[in-house]
Amino acid sequence: MPSSPVHNRRADARRSRAAILDAALRVLDARPDASLETIAGAAGVTRQTVYAHFPSRERLLLAVADRITEEVAAVMDAADPHTGPAADALLRLLDAAGRAARRHPALLRQISTLLVGPQADRDRHTPIADRISAVLRRGRQTGEFDDRLPLDWLVAVTIGLAHTAGEEQDTGRLSAPEAEHALRTSVLRVLGAATGEGALPGPGGHRAGEPRERPEE
Structure with missing residues (x-):
């Protein structure tokens, strides 16, 4: 027909x-x-x-921002976030997302100057936040990550640290390896997990990244 x-x-x-x-x-x-x-x-x-x-040019840039978000989400999915320890999976996600975002440095600088409301900004980050949230939730269930802070807060902090690492690298204040190291170390410390240099002591003296013993009722 x-x-x-x-x-x-x-x-x-x-x-x-x-x-x-x-x-x-x-x-x-x-x-x-x-x-x-x-x-x-x-x-x-x-x-x-x-x-x-x-x-308008602004409407075009906002649509381009959505396209970049789709690209980042796709490479995060390709990083196989459902396998292996949650800490390793999270670092793979952040690394993949960072590499995808750095393909469009000039565009992202333009997009960052657009005046959008907080809700619109959150909506644009939803595909990224959902993927990070899933890994953090898995890590809390297995005891790799501290579960005493709100999950949404930890997702927001993780995304914020990733943005900061990218900005520090783009401005030349940190080299690429320094920015990557700072991001990985900061995120894992916030989550109470092990860093690349070995486990950090967590609250109560346990080794971060090890399953936590639940307090007796």
Whole structure:
């Protein structure tokens, strides 16, 4: 049965939108001040088509931010977060996410200047937060991570530390190995887990990363 004109138009619109986002990722990373007309040319569409999908540069950047989030989530899934000790899985997730984000440094700097509300910012981080939360929950269940602080708080702290490590590296205050070491050590200490240099003493004198004995009722 032949496709309807409406179905064809919708398919064309989806292809145009995807082409615009792909072009924006390429162009704005190389030329942060590139115009929407330049992006339209790189996407093989007219400027009017760009404006039909994204009425402003800000709307385009927000859509690009969502695309980058999708990329980061995909590489986090590919890091096999469901296997091995939770601490190792978490470090794999952070490493994968950091490498994916560093593919678009100029774009991320632009996106960071956009004024969005706290809820919109949380919503954008939800795919990343959900994946980190799942690993932290597993680590708490196995006793690898301290379970006395709220899970959502620990997820937010982990994401915040990852952002800080990236900023320190981007500004040159820390080298890439220094930023990676600082992030890994800080996150695992916050969680009460073992660091790469060996287990740290945790509350009550136990070795972090070892299962905790529950207090007797």
